[in-house]
Amino acid sequence: MIEFRDVSFAHQSGVRALDGVSLRVEAGEFVALVGENGAGKTTLVKHVTGLLKPASGSVLVDGVDTREASTAQLSRKVGVAFQNPDHQLFSETVEEEMSFALRNFGFPPELVRDRVSWGLELFGLGEYRKSSPLILSGGEKKRLTLACILAWDPQVVILDEPTVGQDAIQKEKLAGTIQMLKSAGKTVVVVSHDIEFLWPIQPRVVVMKGGRVVGDGPATAIMQDRDLLGSARVAQxxxxxxxxxxxxxxxxxxxxxxxxxxxxxxxxxx
Amino acid sequence: MADILKVEGLSFRYPDSPKNAVSDFELSIPEGEIVVLAGPSGCGKSTLLRTVNGLIPHMYGGEYSGDVLVAGSSVKRSSMRDLAQTVGFLFQNPENQIFMFSVERDVAFGLENLGVPREEMRARVDEALRLLRIGDLAQRAPHELSDGQKQRVALAGVLAMRPKLVILDEPTSLLDPKTASELVALVARLRKELGTTFVVVEHRLDLLVGVADRLVVMDGGRKVLEGTPRDVLFRDEAEAHGVAVPAVTKVQKLLAERETGRAAAGRLLTPSGLASAVEGRQA
Incomplete structure (x- = not known):
């Protein structure tokens, strides 16, 4: 579903953010990306959505090279909830926010209505339907961005630090949502420092450090490798x-x- | 010891809101404590913090009753300028509060604003850099630093003001686990060296329970639980109020209940401490 072939990328400042990354994520897989701040996790995610294009190597999403696809084409397949929800919320009301992408993708009005209600219900945001997204708390904004993405039913769902600002009850719900996505056959990628959240849901864990993939395997194996995790500044x-x-x-x-x-x-x- | 923070019967309602964001809130924090404030999102934590740093009532209008005293002075009767020297605030994302061309200038920013004389400013900036062990970064540009370093620069800027009370708003949420535990160790050290009081809003309790003196849990604008971390985390209601009870604490509680029929006394155990306890019990 997602394939990185020897991808390198440097920021304008010259900092090498990805350094020869090769990684294959199959359709329906659930993968967690972990690693120290600045390891290249978010840069990797931006390559999947085509926001960044590789300096060398190539990225394929559902068999299509991201250099040959438009961002619109890619975003129909890949939904990303970025770390900072303020970067992706801009409508007057919560309802408008949720309808925006759906209308852009040409969903019929009844379906837009149904999907908006479904998403608001699922994430406990019903009472804010007519409110401005700006009055929501940090945790609620994060849930709203996730609701917006799930509403258009992309094949790949990427969550960048989804547990920030979420209390224990919301984290459990989020874990439930991830299970639901898995059973619906979605490909789910979670970028997170929240090891305690990841452990019980047992993803395949990809460990990044200095722009490289330094570990890759089932959670049970990776989380027991104290040296590997320590070298990437991740706790057990x-x-x-x-x-x-x-x-x-x-x-x-x-x-x-x-x-x-x-x-x-x-x-x-x- | 004198209370550095006292909240007396505080209620606050935002202008167009149907309900109070904070209701009948009472809290006394002695100087030098590390206090963790937890609770579900939207429970009123941010509002409570705004009543401490003065944004409420000085910047936000609304219905305010009761009082908040910082170092004995009522926040509503203090100027923002005075409050800036008593209460320091570290935001979740350090990018929101560092913006100068060099670390040194950034740390000096608050002092410049207050018109602190040059020599004193120099001394206080140096002291803050030394406390946070970032003297070698003084001439660097903040945007070149790692997230953990940025967090330290922002905290140095806060400490240069020599506040009596420092509020940290989810300080570890954007940090990798090792950097996060370094920040927690730093807070414990600063409390010891300076006697500063810290109020930390945090969902991730596994790192903080080892250093906190007190855990306060809010829900629906009210204080619902308060006590030592152990007392609060061992209470059955804690999880119902959205508190993230650390995994190892859950096991400890389970084992304690199994053994004595009720939650046993004793301190919170680390994973290896718990392993020893299990082994000792088996032998």
Missing amino acids: PQLVEFYQELHRRPGTPFVHPLDAARWAEEAMRP
Whole structure:
């Protein structure tokens, strides 16, 4: 679905943001991009939407080279909720904000109406339908940008730091939304520093550092690799650290790290 | 110790809003504490902070009752200029508050605005750079710095004003996990060295519970829980109010309940501390 072939890119300042990145994300995969600030995660995302074009190498989305596709064509396939929602909210009302892209893509008015109601309902924003997006809290704005994107049903959904400003209840809902997208066969890419959020939802984890991909594998494997994560300034999830501490001690049976908490509970049952 | 922040029966309603953003709020924070303020988005945290740094009522109109005292002075009767020297504010995104051509100029900006004499300004900027260990960045342009460095520059600008109370609004949310834990360690060190009081709004509690003295949870404009992090996180209601109870704390609570039939006393454990506790119990 998304393919990076030896992609390099430098910002105008000369800073090399991507350095020979090769990465394949299949349709329906759920991938988390992690790594230190400035590792190139957001630059990578901007290449998928065609906002940036590679200096060398190529990026293919659904088989189409991003250099040969218009941003409009690409955005029909790829919806991105960027880190800072203020960069993508501009309408007078929340309802208008949600309708904008749908009308641009030529959806019929009844469908626009239905999708707007569906999105506002799903993200608990119904009471703000007629309000200005500017009065929303930071967390609510982030939910609105996500609702806008899901409304046009893109094949690929990219979320850049979706948990910033979200409380625990909203994070659970977000995890549920990601599950829903997965079961609908969408390709989901999440850029996040929030390791505790990522661990229970078990994505494929791609670790970036200095514009390169330095690790790639299932969450269970990557999150146990303390050295790899440390080199990319990423912490281990608390429960993985707990699990590994237990396993350093003799006589602990093998359990899957996801079951560490349940196992500890059973071990201590009187 | 004297209270650096006292909120007395505070209620506030924005001009065209049907309900109070903050209701009947009471809070006393002794000098030198690190306090974490948590709660669901839209619970009134930002409004409460605005009543402390004076944006409410000085910039935002609305219905205001009760009082907020910072270092004994009523915020509504203090000028913004006075408040700027008592209360420091670090925004979530440091890009919103650093904009000069060099780090040094940026750190000096607030002092220049107050007309602080040149020599004193020099001394205070140097002190702030030294405290944050960024003296080597003094001549660099802020936009060339990493996010963690920018966060430190912004905090140096805040500390150069020598505030008694510093408010941090989700300071770690844009930082990678290692940079975030370095920032938390920095806050703990500054509290120790300067005795500064910190109020930190944060959803990610796993990093902060180790250094915070107190956790205050808001919901629907009201204070719903208050206590040491352990006391609050062990309460069953915490999660219902949107508090992100750290994963390892949930396990600790589960184990404590299993063992004693109720939440056990003791401090919050780290992942390795919990592993030791489990092992000790098995033996």
